[in-house]
Amino acid sequence: MSIPTLLLHPCQHLLNSLRVPSLRLHCILHSGRHPVSQTPNALLLKPSGYHCTKWMLLSAGLRRGLCVQATLKDQTEGLSDKEQRFVDKLYTGLLRQQRACLAEAITLVESTHERKKELARVLLQRVLAHHREQERLNQGKPLTFRVGLSGPPGAGKSTFIEYFGKMLTERGHRLSVLAVDPSSCTSGGSLLGDKTRMIELSRDMNAYIRPSPTSGTLGGVTRTTNEAILLCEGGGYDIILIETVGVGQSEFAVANMVDMFVLLLPPAGGDELQGIKRGIIEMADLVAITKSDGDLVVPARRIQAEYTSALKLLRRRSGVWKPKVVRISSRSGEGISEMWDTMREFQQVMLASGELATRRQKQQKVWMWNLIQENILEHFKSHPSIREQIPLMENKVLSGALSPGLAADMLLKAFKS
Numbered sequence: 474m475s476i477p478t479l480l481l482h483p484c485q486h487l488l489n490s491l492r493v494p495s496l497r498l499h500c501i502l503h504s505g506r507h508p509v510s511q512t513p514n515a516l517l518l519k520p521s522g523y524h525c526t527k528w529m530l531l532s533a534g535l536r537r538g539l540c541v542q543a544t545l546k547d548q549t550e551g552l553s554d555k556e557q558r559f560v561d562k563l564y565t566g567l568l569r570q571q572r573a574c575l576a577e578a579i580t581l582v583e584s585t586h587e588r589k590k591e592l593a594r595v596l597l598q599r600v601l602a603h604h605r606e607q608e609r610l611n612q613g614k615p616l617t618f619r620v621g622l623s624g625p626p627g628a629g630k631s632t633f634i635e636y637f638g639k640m641l642t643e644r645g646h647r648l649s650v651l652a653v654d655p656s657s658c659t660s661g662g663s664l665l666g667d668k669t670r671m672i673e674l675s676r677d678m679n680a681y682i683r684p685s686p687t688s689g690t691l692g693g694v695t696r697t698t699n700e701a702i703l704l705c706e707g708g709g710y711d712i713i714l715i716e717t718v719g720v721g722q723s724e725f726a727v728a729n730m731v732d733m734f735v736l737l738l739p740p741a742g743g744d745e746l747q748g749i750k751r752g753i754i755e756m757a758d759l760v761a762i763t764k765s766d767g768d769l770v771v772p773a774r775r776i777q778a779e780y781t782s783a784l785k786l787l788r789r790r791s792g793v794w795k796p797k798v799v800r801i802s803s804r805s806g807e808g809i810s811e812m813w814d815t816m817r818e819f820q821q822v823m824l825a826s827g828e829l830a831t832r833r834q835k836q837q838k839v840w841m842w843n844l845i846q847e848n849i850l851e852h853f854k855s856h857p858s859i860r861e862q863i864p865l866m867e868n869k870v871l872s873g874a875l876s877p878g879l880a881a882d883m884l885l886k887a888f889k890s
């Protein structure tokens with residue numbers, strides 16, 4: 474009997490309370506052969522593999538947010554016992570805040586091996602369920618603070634993170650620093666992954682630093698960063714700092730995965746800042762002018778004034794928060810505690826207005842589509858009937874023999890057929 478099913482990602486809590494021995498519940502939806510058992514605020518569920526002697530009424534209104542995250546596949550289906558034990562080990566180790574398990578879990582999500590990708594999916598689903606449950610217990614409010622940090626090379630990012638990170642761990646926070654490094658995608662080497670950066674912080678037991686993987690596309694790197702955020706949060710880190718060099722597309726990707734986006738700018742002239750894309754300034758919730766010490770205080774003040782006026786002219790991203798420009802020195806520590814106060818103020822204002830939760834929701838959707846786009850494009854480019862045509866068509870477009878539109882139509886037609 475094939476039942477059109479939507480498999481529910483079960484909440485252990487709920488299952489216990491319903492006394493369902495199986496982890497699998499099938500929700501019968503819109504079946505031709507089976508009655509549609511759904512009313513606006515209730516779903517009828519039955520345990521899979523059971524003869525349906527007893528139906529359970531579950532009030533979606535009462536249980537909202539608790540129970541139903543639909544997944545296409547049962548989380549554990551198809552795993553061997555050994556694989557199951559491996560995922561269990563990582564999951565429990567993660568929740569017990571074991572760094573080695575966090576590191577192993579991130580390595581798993583970075584893997585390109587098909588079977589490992591499958592295990593990573595299972596692990597992520599479990600972490601996600603835990604995450605949702607924790608948030609539900611916190612009245613639906615995010616428990617962690619995701620901060621994106623970008624700036625041109627030499628802006629003082631690593632010196633800042635070292636100082637800032639130590640300050641946060643001394644105040645009782647647990648911080649993880651993840652790097653999204655566009656250079657790692659093209660050169661295989663990592664600008665941000667340099668082990669000599671942030672020496673002190675890397676020895677701090679309440680801090681976890683993870684360089685970006687040294688291969689893959691930017692899309693792939695940012696996807697694993699997105700997933701690493703979830704794993705770090707599952708591992709009990711309450712502040713997640715995602716660092717990127719502000720020279721390409723990576724900062725836009727990072728701005729789309731965090732609660733707050735912070736731009737670090739050195740007190741340098743226009744020329745040095747030319748690499749900074751205008752659009753990225755619009756994404757900033759906070760701009761920090763670095764190295765505001767000694768002789769650099771005067772230019773830092775000037776740049777602060779310039780950016781304060783420039784930000785007034787830009788379109789605001791938030792209805793409740795006006796981006797600010799602060800001055801800091803990671804050498805003297807001046808302004809860094811105040812900068813953290815500003816960041817906390819942002820978090821409070823955004824939480825209270827509900828914008829933070831909305832921002833996170835929108836980001837989920839953006840990411841889903843980003844990944845679909847990337848995947849489809851990859852599929853298109855590697856399709857056997859297209860692969861060889863692409864350079865030919867590109868040349869024809871370059872020489873003017875074909876218009877871009879016509880070339881695109883022809884390639885798409887070949888792809889569809």
Ligand SMILES: Nc1nc2c(ncn2[C@@H]2O[C@H](COP(=O)(O)OP(=O)(O)OP(=O)(O)O)[C@@H](O)[C@H]2O)c(=O)[nH]1
Pocket residue numbers: 624625626627628629630631632633664665718763764765766769801802803804805
């Ligand atoms: N005077 C002063 N110099 C600083 C400060 N912060 C960083 N620097 C110096 O600026 C230079 C670059 O600092 P980094 O922290 O390596 O900068 P970064 O942005 O991480 O650079 P990349 O790793 O190239 O992206 C180093 O020589 C630092 O010593 C500061 O607060 N004051």
